Amino acid sequence: MRSNLVQRLLAALVAVPLLLALLYLGPPWGWAAFLAAATTVGALELFGMTHPGDRPSQLVGLALTLGVFGVVWTWGTDARALLVLLLILPLAGMLLTLARLGDMQTAALRVAAATFGPLYLGGGMAALAMLRREGGADGPGFVVLALVLSWFSDTGAYFAGRFLGRHKLYEAVSPKKTVEGALGGLAFSVLGAVIGHFVYVRSLPLVPALVLGVVAGALGQAGDLGESLIKRSVGAKDSGSIIPGHGGILDRVDALLVTATMTYVYLMFWWQG
Known part of the structure; x- marks a missing residue:
């Protein structure tokens, strides 16, 4: 565990x-291009599971995910x-599975994955680009607020x-997670939002920052559990091994996909209004 923590810290420092x-310092499109590259790796991890x-279905899943990101x-x-996107994706997931039938016992899972996966990953990463x-x-x-809500929540929970964990949170999905964690x-997520109000998003009022810290922090942990659910259902420990000490891209962005989406929803519907 200590070795893993050191690896995480070194990776973060770089x-x-x-x-x-x-x-x-870079343009918005540069940030979007970086996120599109990360989305590519994450999609290959997701559809690999x-x-x-x-491989053909994995590549189609990748194309659908990047398509969602682009739209x-x-x-x-x-x-x-966005409405057209929501209407087309279920059809695309069904047609992909009909074209690549494979094992009938997993067909429904693959239809759901080809529909949900592109929205989950492509939409969440695009929200981070749109911010x-x-x-x-x-x-x-x-x-930075979306990143901090995710990273602070992960660090506080860890x-x-x-040091305090006694009661299991959801043992069937993630045996190591505890209620105390x-x-x-959640407390660290709120702390990150408060710091954001005073430091890196000073235009963000304090009360909305607190609300966003609670909502995004709680739902971000649910996103973490959701990715754990996917991994356990397919018998995978990590989604990949691209980041030393951190696993795959999906392992690092599972909560961020949710906190970025919630922060973007706030930006679009409340902050600008």
Whole structure:
């Protein structure tokens, strides 16, 4: 466990400054291109778990995921485009499974994965890209807010669970997670939102920051459990091994996909209103 923590810290020391430089100094499209690359890796991990041994289906799943990312990035503020996307994806998932039938016992799982996966991953990562662009001068700050809500929650849950954890949170899905860890993660998420109000998104009022910290922090942990559910259902420990000490891309963005989406919803419907 200590070795894993050291690996995580070293990876963060290298990655965080590079991410912040790209976010604050680069153009919005540069940030979007980086996220599209990460989405590509995450989609291959996801469909590698849900469609094992079926490379054509994995590549179609990747194409659908990048398609969702592209649609949201290009027409993310157009309700008509988003509605068309929601109507087309279930049809695409069904047609893909009919074309690549394979084992009938897993057909329903693969239909669901081909429909849900692109929205879950492509939509969540696109929301993180849209925060940078649609937030204007505060765009980088809103991206940092989404990242902090996720990272602080993960860190708080790790240490609270490590030193205080006594009661299992959801043992059937994630045996190591505890109620105490979840509460610690929620507290740290709120702390990250408060810091955001005073430091990196000063235009964000304190009360909405607190609400966002609670809602995004809680739902982010649910996103973490959701990815654990997918992994356990297919017998995988990690989604991949691309990041030392962190597993795969999906293992690192499971909560972020939710916190980014909730932060983007706030940006679109309340902050700009």
